[in-house]
Amino acid sequence: MSISASPAVSDEVATYIANRIGFIELERPKALNALSSGMIRAIHAALDQWRDNPDVLAVVVRSPHPRAFCAGGDIRFLYESAQRGEHDTRDVFFTGEYRLNHAIFTYPKPYIALMNGVVMGGGMGISQGAHRTGGLRVVTGSTKMAMPETRIGLFPDVGASWFLARTPGAIGRYLAVTGETIGAADALYAGLADVYFDDAALPALLDTLRSEPFERGADVVACIERAALAQHVVPAPEASSLAGARVLIDRHFALPDVARILASLEQERAHEGEAAEWAEQMIGVLRERSPLSMAVSLEVVTRGEGSMADVLRRDLDLTRSSFLVGDTLEGIRARIIDKDNAPRWRFARIEDVSAADVEKMFESPWLADEHPLRDLRG
Template identity: 65%
Template sequence: MSTPTPIPSACDEVHTRVENRIGFIELDRPQALNALSLQMIRAIHAALDAWRDDPQVLAVVARSLHPRAFCAGGDVRFFYEAGRRGDVAARDAFFTEEYALDHAIFTYTKPYFALMQGVVMGGGMGISQGAHRTGGMRIVTETTKMAMPETRIGFFPDVGASWFLARTPGALGRYLAVTGATIGAADALYAGLADAYLDTSAIAALIEALAHAPLAGARDVCACVDRFVSRTAPVAHRRQGDPLDALSLSAARGWIDRHFSQPDVAAILASLESEAEPGGREWAQEAIRTMRDRSPLSMAVALEVVTRAEGPMSDCLRRDLDLTRSMFDHGDVIEGVRARIVDKDDRPVWRIARIEDVTRAEVEHMFVSSWPLDGHPLHHLLG
């Protein structure tokens, strides 16, 4: 077996190396739950570029060196501060490079495996969900806490997540986008947002096996991983204090499909308020309470971005970048981050206070691009 070969990086929060013909990407920013900084994004992308055409690299494994989180998202404080000081160039650079990385993973030509241990939210979904398209796997554990919780801070489910949410069964993707509900391993598998399950106690053994197994090709890597994972998961432990997550997606599926298939957020709310089925009424009331806490405009945008995600991933990511401009210029993200993360008073004053007052024109306005198509920062993305 060859000695591990590190890939040079100016970022000490991401370690990249090649061992036994496998490229390892290891996130190491525990104090921020591996939230992605611009330097981390660049380090990951540089490694993927170096390995893409290297015949000595058969596959890529992305994981965290810390059990609490795979990746909790993007560096929210960075783009909040950039927005506060009006530094549009810095903000655009962050999102442009983040989405370009997500696309590189989605279109990668070698199997990419994401070990989704602990918190997997926002940007963490961006660097994991694409594994499904590469011949690799999205692997969840008993500690996985997966969500696109952006409506809570006045943003929207970005990083191309709308492409995956739009392809979940029934109205699950619309529900997850609007409410930002957190799901565990079993629900992720049920929704098609994960491919396999691995208990955290087996992660070290898997990494050790990959480092020593005889590997002649990518199929050998996949076979090695297959020996450790399962296609089903034990019933996930629900988070205490979060009643909306008290039921599994499969148990709530009928109610989710009934209510979240409605054409807009106001209609979803009205449908939930009409729920009278035993058990469904209690679930619907929790969903209503959650929605009343979120940004009305952000929920409307979240629903629309999933609705529009039937095209290629490249279109979704260009649309996401357009929306970052709109959400900072005309939306609630600055106020949402202030209230939830910076000041932590938990009292956001949303620009449109009531769900019922969000108009179609307001939603359409958010999707207007700031760039011509041939001048778009992500115009070069294909597929």
């Protein structure tokens, strides 16, 4: 087996070719592989280098660390740069990240994401696009998947709303607003994952990928699918907690705005039984999240039916407004920096957020022909 390394761009990412597969390995374990600017550039550089290389049939992105695939973007860095008044830093970071998300989504070769451990925020951005490339999104027993942005006053960015908008029923709306974490069976049920592996089976899978002869990218994918089918126990999507709550999720989260979702949950809570208990739990979640962010997040999924390029342009507009006039800096302060868990949100109650307040967040600071992502297509 021959291994050739790409020129090192970041010491937090290892990129190399082995057995005609391009491997991207995330190496920032102390931050749960949260994406830094250097990591984003290194991943994108490798993909560009391998795009037309006939010696690369497919790409595998993974974490050698059991706790996390990728916990998101480096929000502490973004907070600190904002505190210094370096607002261009934010735009540069998100522009680079969203360009990478788009490059993955439109990649011409199978892209395979091995999503063990924590897969949140930016981790979804570098994995979900695999589905569009003829590749695979692989979940494991340890997978903890979420777009938890409403906890910090942000919204599901990195193009995630495109995928959330295409989940069954109101699941995408539910996941966007609540930021709830789901496991492997849930992800398979929601269409946010393709195949399952036990964590203990990943080393053998990697050995196979580095040794079995492949002639086409599709052969790499087929090899992984065969190995997945050979496992003795695979979680049943229809038995997942998400499937169990599906009727309730659809009943409440299909409603047009968060205030009505909350009112509907309050009515559900008035009864007895498991549905009332679930409603009580959801009310507690919603009362803790940023009211403005939840309203924006619901609208982002509602608008997620267009192209990925359109979604990412909108995401960039929204990160600007979320940091400047939204709840993001306060959310990061309360949850990540000071950890007092007492954010002072811009709106105290969900019922106080108007449609006009939400619409204002979507206003782009750029003219269409000056937008930093104006050249993205598809």
